Amino acid sequence: MRVLAIGLGGAGSRVVDQLYDHDQRSRVYCMSAVAIDIDPNSLLQLRHLPNPARIFFPRVDIVDHAHVTDVIDIEEVMTRLQSMDTMEIDAILLCCGLGGSVIDIAPLIIAEIRKSYVEPIFALAILPCLEEGKRVSAKAADDLDALQGLVDAVILFDNETWSQKIKAAAAAAGTENTSVMGQLRQIPAGSDPRTHYNMLNERIARQIGLLLRAGEFNESGLDVAEVVLDAGEVLNTLKGNGFVAVGYATERLPTGWLNIFHRRQSLKDFIQGSQEKAARIISLAKKAVYEDVSVPCDLTSADKALVLIAGPSAELSMKGFQTVRKWIDRSIAGLEMRSGDYPVKSTSFVGIIIVLSGLTNIPRVEEIRDIRTEYQLECEEERLRGEEEARLREEEEALAAGAVSEVPDDAGVPGFASPLESAYLEEIGYMAEPTTPEKDEMISLPGSGGSDRKRRDDTIVMLPKAEKKQDDGVVALPPKPGGKEIDLTGSASVTSSVPAPKNSTFGLKGIAIEKTGPKDDAVTYSTSLKSVQRPKDGSLSADASTLERGMQRPKEGVFTGDHVTLGQGMQRPKDSLFEEAGLHMREGAPLPKDGSLGQIGRGLARPGPHPKEVDPSRGKLEVIDAAARQKNRDEEKRSDDDTDGGITWL
Ligand SMILES: Nc1nc2c(ncn2[C@@H]2O[C@H](COP(=O)(O)OP(=O)(O)OP(=O)(O)O)[C@@H](O)[C@H]2O)c(=O)[nH]1
Numbered sequence: 001m002r003v004l005a006i007g008l009g010g011a012g013s014r015v016v017d018q019l020y021d022h023d024q025r026s027r028v029y030c031m032s033a034v035a036i037d038i039d040p041n042s043l044l045q046l047r048h049l050p051n052p053a054r055i056f057f058p059r060v061d062i063v064d065h066a067h068v069t070d071v072i073d074i075e076e077v078m079t080r081l082q083s084m085d086t087m088e089i090d091a092i093l094l095c096c097g098l099g100g101s102v103i104d105i106a107p108l109i110i111a112e113i114r115k116s117y118v119e120p121i122f123a124l125a126i127l128p129c130l131e132e133g134k135r136v137s138a139k140a141a142d143d144l145d146a147l148q149g150l151v152d153a154v155i156l157f158d159n160e161t162w163s164q165k166i167k168a169a170a171a172a173a174g175t176e177n178t179s180v181m182g183q184l185r186q187i188p189a190g191s192d193p194r195t196h197y198n199m200l201n202e203r204i205a206r207q208i209g210l211l212l213r214a215g216e217f218n219e220s221g222l223d224v225a226e227v228v229l230d231a232g233e234v235l236n237t238l239k240g241n242g243f244v245a246v247g248y249a250t251e252r253l254p255t256g257w258l259n260i261f262h263r264r265q266s267l268k269d270f271i272q273g274s275q276e277k278a279a280r281i282i283s284l285a286k287k288a289v290y291e292d293v294s295v296p297c298d299l300t301s302a303d304k305a306l307v308l309i310a311g312p313s314a315e316l317s318m319k320g321f322q323t324v325r326k327w328i329d330r331s332i333a334g335l336e337m338r339s340g341d342y343p344v345k346s347t348s349f350v351g352i353i354i355v356l357s358g359l360t361n362i363p364r365v366e367e368i369r370d371i372r373t374e375y376q377l378e379c380e381e382e383r384l385r386g387e388e389e390a391r392l393r394e395e396e397e398a399l400a401a402g403a404v405s406e407v408p409d410d411a412g413v414p415g416f417a418s419p420l421e422s423a424y425l426e427e428i429g430y431m432a433e434p435t436t437p438e439k440d441e442m443i444s445l446p447g448s449g450g451s452d453r454k455r456r457d458d459t460i461v462m463l464p465k466a467e468k469k470q471d472d473g474v475v476a477l478p479p480k481p482g483g484k485e486i487d488l489t490g491s492a493s494v495t496s497s498v499p500a501p502k503n504s505t506f507g508l509k510g511i512a513i514e515k516t517g518p519k520d521d522a523v524t525y526s527t528s529l530k531s532v533q534r535p536k537d538g539s540l541s542a543d544a545s546t547l548e549r550g551m552q553r554p555k556e557g558v559f560t561g562d563h564v565t566l567g568q569g570m571q572r573p574k575d576s577l578f579e580e581a582g583l584h585m586r587e588g589a590p591l592p593k594d595g596s597l598g599q600i601g602r603g604l605a606r607p608g609p610h611p612k613e614v615d616p617s618r619g620k621l622e623v624i625d626a627a628a629r630q631k632n633r634d635e636e637k638r639s640d641d642d643t644d645g646g647i648t649w650l
Helices: 009-026 040-044 074-082 102-116 134-148 159-176 180-185 193-213 231-238 257-263 267-290 318-331 363-405 419-427 450-455 537-541 577-586 594-601 626-638
Strands: 003-008 031-037 054-056 091-097 121-127 153-158 242-252 304-311 336-343 349-359 460-463 511-514
Touching: 003 009, 003 102, 009 031, 009 040, 009 091, 009 102, 009 121, 009 193, 031 040, 031 074, 031 102, 040 054, 054 074, 074 102, 091 102, 102 121, 102 134, 121 134, 121 159, 121 193, 121 363, 134 153, 134 363, 153 159, 153 193, 153 363, 159 193, 193 242, 193 304, 193 349, 231 304, 231 336, 231 349, 242 267, 267 318, 267 349, 304 318, 318 336, 318 349
Parallel strands: 003 031, 003 091, 031 054, 091 121, 121 153, 153 242, 304 336, 460 511
Antiparallel strands: 242 349, 304 349
16 A cells, blocks of 8 residues: 655654655555654654655744644645655555644644545554653543544554563563673663654554555565455555554564474475464464554454465465454454455565454543543642632732721620610610520410429420420421321321321320420420410320311310410411301301311310201201300390390200
8 A cells, every 4th residue: 555654743753754664675665754843853863764754843932832733834734745756645644642742733734635635544643651641641532532533544552552561571581681692682671762662663663564565565575465455455444433453463483494304394294384374373363463452452342354464475374364364253343354465575474464443442542531531620620729729819918908908997886885884775775685596486385484394284295495406396296116206387287187196195205395495494485386286185085086177276274374375377266256157157158067166165076077967947947046045145145246146056
């Protein structure tokens, strides 16, 4: 596949430089390359790219740290690209390090390239190491999201994974080669950043370079492939706006006289040899997918795959190749599976490339996205903390300034007065009333508090006020053992719909009306009995007694000897109520229930509906009651008011 490779920033430039070197060394010459950077040193240190391919934009505004998009001139970039030989390219490859600053220009460049080129654009994106910090990882996540929406595929390479591998390999080599020569030959641990990056870039160039060269060949170096993989198939595997991982594993072939001797063995050895070759291809494929992959990923989340084996044609086992194809084909989620071989004459290595495209499960991508979320939260916290500190500082400054200028002004503030002054102020009514806790004024029991506790109704236990911090007007029946406290305040009345409590509930310790006075020794107790009627003593002692709806008038005996004040919630029936009722009766209104009378005259009525008394005359005839008539006569004697002479109850 012929590509135009564009390196952005330090990482992109170095990777393109290395790819270009591999392309030149393989003599395939399928790559045109440029490097764009704002760091002159980075461009100068490139080893392989020709000078015209290095595009440098000097950072003019160094002090103000101008944004990279202001420094890099897109038109200039496009002019340089169009001056290159790009007539036969199959794709454009944008190489960049995520989390850097120059990558910010990528969206603008991609937009311009799309205007001039129809070829697909792929990005080779390098994920940063964790040790570079949360800010870099967070920026990398942003860059990745931006790139993904703009290019045809994002080929990922994870610096973190490969840095760990390089360090582990160096450490292993160090422990194995303890001799002086061994230590001299040992793999550099990559403590020097430049060496470390060179090792990473070498890895990238091998993986991606071989993929780019698939389908391209030079006259001398390549045999004829059995399964030819052309550039179009590589492109179609990559395309799809998804993430791509490239697995690449190689093995050195046995060389020397011993190997030649082996090859001249019997048929048995030949069969054994072919099995070895097949097994080598299979083990290389596993290594490519699980170990030497550009970014660790979930194979089963891939949408497409491509398998390419490379090496001397005699070593490329078709049996092993088919087995690998089947394995990958069955493993990936999608159905698109391509494969081919790439026979190379002059090499002592067998290699395999497995491209997994349209990946959805890449743990490292998830990780940098999580880091971004964390980082954003931290930034937000930091910002809020800064704002809070600034606000506190301002307040302190304002207070300090105010303390100097503020003149104490207590003319309008009532302070502590001398006893004489207090007496005068009290007289003129200025002094505030001594603060008394808010009381419910509905019922005042002057004789029931303080020292006169014995006079309290023994059936009512006044709960100590100390437990209540504020009078909330709640009248509560104490719960049965294991039961729930019943709040009666909210209910209109004690009705028959409420299950009748057991007799024991109304025992001496049974009923509790919370004392609403602020102190134990307060004379006044108040409570909100707005909708709760205290049952008559007699009713409570009776078995299965029930309080009936509509019971409004408390029995006077409840507060024996006490002064009772009825508030708004307690509508004390007028004495003349029954006379009024009588008047209504005369007009043919329905007769009052017996219960109504019972409430007044005999205490609590039985539960359940009471049948109405049938007026036999249906309002037309008067019902004569001798006793009532006598009572009326008495009343007439007492006053001249002629109220209700016509109605008498039987
Ligand atoms: N594989 C590899 N990764 C690199 C290399 N140089 C940098 N990186 C990674 O790429 C990321 C971006 O770095 P650069 O490309 O140098 O940044 P830049 O865009 O030039 O801009 P600055 O942030 O100003 O340096 C870094 O955080 C590294 O993780 C390199 O040579 N090889």
